[in-house]
Amino acid sequence: MVVVKAVAVSDKEKKIILFPLIKKKQLLGMLNNLFPQFDLELEVIRPPLKAKTFFYRSDFIWLIPVIGLCSYFYYSLGLLSLLLIIPVVLLGIWQFKTTGYAIKGNQLTIIYRIFSRVTFLVEKKRIQVIERKQSVFQKRRKLATIQATAMSGLASATAKASDLSEEHANTVLNWFENEKKGAS
Secondary structure, three states: EEEEEEEEEOEEEEEEEOOOOOHHHHHHHHHHHOOOOOOOOOOOOOOOOOHHHHHOOHHHHHHHHHHHHHHHHHHHHHHHHHHHHHHHHHHHHHHHHHHHEOOOEOOEEEEEEEOEEEEEEEHHEEEEEEEEEEOHHHHHOOOOEEEEEEEEOOOOEEEEEEEHHHHHHHHHHHHHHHHHHHHH
């Protein structure tokens, strides 16, 4: 299912379903017809293997108190809450395998997942801001997060590729900055 977000004048978000049930092979052809300026089959650069734990360890911040409270107040049954660790780790690994970016010409593609997969395609001229963020923990492992925001009418759309190598995050920044300098 492909969902396109459009914002109305009243600033309330509306979703338009373009292709509700379609095979991925057929989808690429349809999207190529609708958006010929975008290359939809790019080789995506993924986060390094050392970033895998970052995708699920932040979820432990809320999970540990839940497990602790359940285990304390409902001792025997509460210990079953330890099983929550398994889906959290599996979701993190799934997010790790999905996350990435690709640059080709004036097109930036960012792919990420919360639960469903999101592919963010944007032309360089539509990008308002690209940020490179780095926590203390990411700095130790030489990782960084890039976040791109594009404006369209009254709305903005933001995409984030987490825990890329510093080198790749800097590549995205340099790609964006070089265009801005060249356009001046």
